[in-house]
Amino acid sequence: MKIVVIGGSGLIGSKLVRKLREHGHEAVAASPDSGVNTLTGEGLAEALKGASVVVDVSNSPSWEDAAVMKFFETSTRNLLAAEAAAGVGHHVALSVVGTDRLLASGYFRAKMAQENLIKGSSIPYSIVHATQFFEFVKGIADISTDGSKVPLPPALIQPMAADDVASAVGRIAMGSPVNGTVEVGGPEQFRLDELVRRFLAARKDPREVVTDPRARYYGVELSERTLVPGDDARLGETRFETWLSQPTGQIQSAKPQPVRKAG
Ligand SMILES: NC(=O)c1ccc[n+]([C@@H]2O[C@H](COP(=O)([O-])OP(=O)(O)OC[C@H]3O[C@@H](n4cnc5c(N)ncnc54)[C@H](OP(=O)(O)O)[C@@H]3O)[C@@H](O)[C@H]2O)c1
Numbered sequence: 001m002k003i004v005v006i007g008g009s010g011l012i013g014s015k016l017v018r019k020l021r022e023h024g025h026e027a028v029a030a031s032p033d034s035g036v037n038t039l040t041g042e043g044l045a046e047a048l049k050g051a052s053v054v055v056d057v058s059n060s061p062s063w064e065d066a067a068v069m070k071f072f073e074t075s076t077r078n079l080l081a082a083e084a085a086a087g088v089g090h091h092v093a094l095s096v097v098g099t100d101r102l103l104a105s106g107y108f109r110a111k112m113a114q115e116n117l118i119k120g121s122s123i124p125y126s127i128v129h130a131t132q133f134f135e136f137v138k139g140i141a142d143i144s145t146d147g148s149k150v151p152l153p154p155a156l157i158q159p160m161a162a163d164d165v166a167s168a169v170g171r172i173a174m175g176s177p178v179n180g181t182v183e184v185g186g187p188e189q190f191r192l193d194e195l196v197r198r199f200l201a202a203r204k205d206p207r208e209v210v211t212d213p214r215a216r217y218y219g220v221e222l223s224e225r226t227l228v229p230g231d232d233a234r235l236g237e238t239r240f241e242t243w244l245s246q247p248t249g250q251i252q253s254a255k256p257q258p259v260r261k262a263g
Contacts, residue, residue, distance in 0.1 A: 002026045002051045003173055006079065007058030009033045011135060012094060015166035016057060016173075023174065031058065038075035041082070048086035054079065055092040055173050065106030072114040080121045090177045091125040093118055094169055097158075097183055097229045099129065104220045115181075124177035128169050131185040131229060132159045134243045137199045140192075141207065143218065150200070150207050151215035152193040155222035158229060159195065160186035161243050164236025183233035188240065192217070192227070195240070202244045 003020050007013040008029025020027035028047060030036035036043040038058060048054065056079060060071035076093075083091055095111050102108035118125050132140070137159065144150050168184040190198075197209040214221065 001053065002028065003053040003055060004028045004030050004047055004051045006030050006036070006038055006054060006056045010057060010059060011133070011162050012057045012166050012169065015163055016055065016170055019166055019170045020173070023170070025174070038079050039071060041078045044078060044082040045085065048082050048088060051086060051088050053090040053092065053173050054083055054088050055169060057094045057169065060110070063107050068107050068110040069113060072110040073117065076114045076117045080117065080123055083123050084121075089124060090173070091118060091121070091123045092128065092169065092173045093125070094128050094130060094165070097129045097131045097185065098226050101226045102220050105218045107218060124179055126172050126178045127181040128172055129181055129183045129229065130160065130165045130168070131227065132157060133162045133165060134159050134240060135162045137196060140217070141196045141200060141205070144196070144215065145207060148207055150196060150209045151212040152196055152209055153213050153215050153217065153222050154191040154193050154211055155217070155226060156189050156224055157192045157195055157227045158185040158189045159240065160184065160236040161238035164238050168234060168236065183229040185229040185233040185235055186240070187235050187237060189228060190240070192222070198240070199244070
């Protein structure tokens with residue numbers, strides 16, 4: 001089966017392409033690096049020729065409100081139109097658990113717009129809602145840092161390894177479209193402040209996490225369960241401590257243009 005992975009050079013995309021190939025599929029990594037740009041449409045028709053499935057794990061280079069909205073709206077429109085023309089039978093997209101509860105953030109409004117375009121299109125689809133990647137915890141710390149302090153709320157979070165996200169997306173891409181949303185999460189829940197505290201301690205980072213129920217997460221005030229998935233979520237296996245102890249654990253930094261500073 002030919003499966004095109006948009007964002008195939010990214011954190012999740014590169015793992016996903018490898019896993020799909022291990023399962024014997026013809027997985028094509030598509031991104032500006034390889035001449036496929038969903039924003040401009042460049043290279044899309046050619047890449048999608050003969051594809052059965054398209055998986056979109058791309059991300060906007062800028063998280064500034066207008067830029068991120070333009071990225072997800074324009075890319076998704078271009079992609080869905082190219083899929084319709086190529087006769088693609090399954091569109092899979094990666095989004096975030098709790099997107100509909102995080103709309104005070106421009107980033108999540110853009111993810112919501114992406115999801116709505118997919119739901120309104122004629123292409124059978126599966127939307128995968130994942131929780132925060134372990135690789136993203138450093139980004140949360142960085143964007144929340146104020147001097148030597150990191151104010152964070154004690155909201156629940158159920159993060160997961162990027163490797164487990166890629167496995168879950170791969171399984172869904174190889175299956176039939178669900179025409180709905182599937183939630184995936186990690187095997188354990190943490191308090192957000194405590195998770196970042198543990199991460200910084202393990203990395204011998206001197207920043208101090210300060211528990212502050214009013215501190216914002218990417219500009220959003222969190223309630224206890226904003227970030228956690230429902231009871232039906234499929235859970236990854238990798239535990240945070242196991243991931244932390246891996247010297248090669250990939251670390252993803254915060255994006256250069258934060259939506260709003262936490263605190
Ligand atoms: N971070 C989290 O905790 C989290 C949690 C749940 C869901 N998600 C979602 O997971 C998805 C993937 O995240 P990630 O961290 O794997 O992303 P990433 O590592 O930042 O990779 C982004 C990918 O998008 C590609 N891209 C950028 N502009 C493009 C364009 N115009 N046309 C086609 N491709 C383009 C990049 O290609 P180049 O390398 O060529 O620039 C790269 O392959 C995102 O949609 C995000 O919302 C993230």
